[in-house]
Amino acid sequence: MDMSVNIAGVRLKNPVMTASGTFGSGMEYSEFVDLNKLGAVVTKGVSLEPWPGNPTPRVAETYGGMLNAIGLQNPGIDTFIERDLKFLSGFDTKVIVNVCGKTVSEYLGVVERLADTDADMLEINVSCPNVKEGAIAFGQDPKALADITEQIKKKARQPVIMKLSPNVTDIALMAKVCEDSGADAVSLINTITGMKIDVRTRKFVLANRTGGLSGPAIKPVAVRMVYQAASAVSIPVIGMGGITCAEDALEFIMAGASAVAVGAANFTDPYVTEKVIDGIGEYMKSNGIKDIKEITGCVS
Amino acid sequence: MKIRETASVISQECLCDGIYSMVIATKAAESAQAGQFVMIYPGSAARLLPRPISICEISPGAVRIVYRIAGAGTEEMSHLRAGDPVEILGPNGNGFFAAVREDIRPDTKALLLGGGIGIPPMLELAKSLECDVAIAAGYRSADEMFLTRELLAAGRLYVATDDGSAGTRGTVMDAVRENGIDADIIFACGPRPMLVAVKSYAAKKGISAYLSMEERMACGIGACLGCVCASAGIDDHSKVKNKRVCADGPVFPASEVEL
Ligand SMILES: Cc1cc2nc3c(=O)[nH]c(=O)nc-3n(C[C@H](O)[C@H](O)[C@H](O)COP(=O)(O)OP(=O)(O)OC[C@H]3O[C@@H](n4cnc5c(N)ncnc54)[C@H](O)[C@@H]3O)c2cc1C
Ligand SMILES: Cc1cc2nc3c(=O)[nH]c(=O)nc-3n(C[C@H](O)[C@H](O)[C@H](O)COP(=O)(O)O)c2cc1C
Ligand code: FES
Numbered sequence: 001m002d003m004s005v006n007i008a009g010v011r012l013k014n015p016v017m018t019a020s021g022t023f024g025s026g027m028e029y030s031e032f033v034d035l036n037k038l039g040a041v042v043t044k045g046v047s048l049e050p051w052p053g054n055p056t057p058r059v060a061e062t063y064g065g066m067l068n069a070i071g072l073q074n075p076g077i078d079t080f081i082e083r084d085l086k087f088l089s090g091f092d093t094k095v096i097v098n099v100c101g102k103t104v105s106e107y108l109g110v111v112e113r114l115a116d117t118d119a120d121m122l123e124i125n126v127s128c129p130n131v132k133e134g135a136i137a138f139g140q141d142p143k144a145l146a147d148i149t150e151q152i153k154k155k156a157r158q159p160v161i162m163k164l165s166p167n168v169t170d171i172a173l174m175a176k177v178c179e180d181s182g183a184d185a186v187s188l189i190n191t192i193t194g195m196k197i198d199v200r201t202r203k204f205v206l207a208n209r210t211g212g213l214s215g216p217a218i219k220p221v222a223v224r225m226v227y228q229a230a231s232a233v234s235i236p237v238i239g240m241g242g243i244t245c246a247e248d249a250l251e252f253i254m255a256g257a258s259a260v261a262v263g264a265a266n267f268t269d270p271y272v273t274e275k276v277i278d279g280i281g282e283y284m285k286s287n288g289i290k291d292i293k294e295i296t297g298c299v300s
Numbered sequence: 301m302k303i304r305e306t307a308s309v310i311s312q313e314c315l316c317d318g319i320y321s322m323v324i325a326t327k328a329a330e331s332a333q334a335g336q337f338v339m340i341y342p343g344s345a346a347r348l349l350p351r352p353i354s355i356c357e358i359s360p361g362a363v364r365i366v367y368r369i370a371g372a373g374t375e376e377m378s379h380l381r382a383g384d385p386v387e388i389l390g391p392n393g394n395g396f397f398a399a400v401r402e403d404i405r406p407d408t409k410a411l412l413l414g415g416g417i418g419i420p421p422m423l424e425l426a427k428s429l430e431c432d433v434a435i436a437a438g439y440r441s442a443d444e445m446f447l448t449r450e451l452l453a454a455g456r457l458y459v460a461t462d463d464g465s466a467g468t469r470g471t472v473m474d475a476v477r478e479n480g481i482d483a484d485i486i487f488a489c490g491p492r493p494m495l496v497a498v499k500s501y502a503a504k505k506g507i508s509a510y511l512s513m514e515e516r517m518a519c520g521i522g523a524c525l526g527c528v529c530a531s532a533g534i535d536d537h538s539k540v541k542n543k544r545v546c547a548d549g550p551v552f553p554a555s556e557v558e559l
Contacts, residue, residue: 024523028547031302031521044525052540057516059526061349066518073525075539215348267518268341268348270304270389
């Protein structure tokens with residue numbers, strides 16, 4: 001039985017990775033999860049300098065989901081390389097570094113700093129709804145998306161995954177723009193912009209007023225968007241949004257995702273990634289599937 | 301070491317209107333310390349996030365929590381009965397003793413301040429301290445008093461109530477002033493305005509104080525950066541001035557947090 005997948009020349013032992021920002025750099029979760037079992041660890045967004053993030057409250061639970069407005073708090077690329085990448089190099093898993101910035105040159109700065117590290121791939125976050133400058137601005141305008149993709153591809157030593165925002169009218173167009181600009185893969189979806197109001201206090205629950213919705217509540221939207229993106233491009237698509245179990249992951253794979261990422265579900269169950277991997281294996285066994293790629297995009 | 305397990309409820313009891321006490325048999329008790337907390341996972345799949353609740357008492361193989369019904373998650377928790385399974389993660393955070401920077405000697409005068417639902421963690425702390433212990437507990441009113449019997453057994457207890465129906469009328473700080481309680485070290489847990497008052501009182505008197513902070517949490521183990529509080533110094537994790545309440549705290553020296 002072969003669960004391995006190939007994304008832009010990088011072989012993952014299985015198609016399950018962690019979604020950026022929900023797993024840190026794996027240090028905390030390594031107390032529960034054997035990181036060696038994961039297809040890849042996708043790290044929290046990292047910028048050139050340390051970013052303080054947004055005021056609190058930064059998280060709020062919603063029905064079957066959660067809002068977050070962390071605002072990309074991170075220690076900056078220098079600490080990240082010295083501490084987080086060094087930690088991850090001790091494990092037999094692929095490392096995908098999620099990159100963020102306020103300007104194109106900040107993104108490029110991070111990408112260049114990563115060039116001579118053992119990061120396996122870069123995931124470019126042009127879709128975070130929680131910061132005022134940069135991020136989502138690039139992900140909602142096809143021209144800006146094409147431009148940043150091209151510039152990053154010129155500088156990057158590793159394969160580049162563009163992480164797409166669901167807060168757009170035509171996701172297939174955005175995926176196509178990335179492919180045409182040289183991206184090696186796309187990942188989606190980032191969170192859907194949302195809001196929660198406390199009717200008792202008549203105040204916004206999040207200090208940032210809006211936040212990104214994730215968790216099971218967004219899964220049908222995510223599956224639909226992954227299907228549309230995968231139908232529009234021939235580069236690999238990494239699917240995520242509300243995955244909590246193997247069946248959820250299989251939906252994304254059948255919709256056309258070559259690999260999947262598990263996000264908010266880690267908060268509900270720190271062991272969830274291993275369970276998803278084992279569950280996919282069991283599904284393959286009981287359905288006589290020899291190679292996971294047999295069912296990629298098989299929906300009809 | 302943190303344990304994530306399906307634990308089992310030993311007992312559940314209503315202490316007074318809206319306040320419950322639950323004892324849980326869990327391996328998390330083995331390494332638990334006063335001031336640490338556990339995460340209780342709701343049974344309903346509609347509620348994704350675990351609820352952080354302070355450890356109120358530790359016994360071999362079990363922890364006791366005392367909580368207020370604040371919403372759907374704690375409401376659901378209050379329906380658990382002896383023998384029911386409950387998903388739990390713990391012990392989380394540093395706890396009081398890990399945060400303390402100075403020696404606590406037998407003649408040290410420790411002052412423990414608990415406001416409302418910040419009172420529960422003070423019980424295990426009072427029981428673990430081997431020094432002179434004074435406790436000031438602030439309640440809404442005389443008919444909403446809980447844990448007073450246990451606290452009395454663990455130290456000298458002073459009570460404050462918002463309406464003056466028991467003890468000092470006002471806050472725990474009013475009780476401290478009215479009774480002239482002096483201290484070498486202060487531990488506090490309670491609503492933010494209380495922590496602000498404690499911090500400024502301690503600074504003025506030159507007493508070292510430790511505050512247990514509260515913030516909305518998602519992961520509870522330091523990975524998501526949802527629960528930070530503004531800190532005076534650069535934090536180790538993100539190199540900004542934001543410490544993680546769940547992992548770097550919840551207990552911080554008062555001088556290290558910006559309130
Ligand atoms: C370190 C720590 C220790 C705590 N110890 C205790 C305790 O010993 N006893 C007790 O009664 N309460 C304690 N709390 C508060 C307790 O976590 C909340 O009352 C509880 O999460 C409310 O859940 P709910 O579903 O009933 O309310 P809802 O309002 O429906 O909860 C919705 C979401 O908001 C979060 N939330 C709501 N209120 C708070 C709050 N005050 N603090 C943090 N998150 C909140 C919930 O966890 C949940 O994710 C503690 C909080 C922290 C951070
Ligand atoms: C707390 C939190 C922090 C996140 N941080 C990032 C981030 O730094 N970079 C990024 O590209 N996506 C970030 N995301 C988005 C997730 O990677 C993922 O795209 C989204 O949450 C949908 O997946 P889920 O429903 O499984 O959580 C974050 C999500 C959450 C919940
Ligand atoms: S709750 Fe996730 S870092 Fe504290």
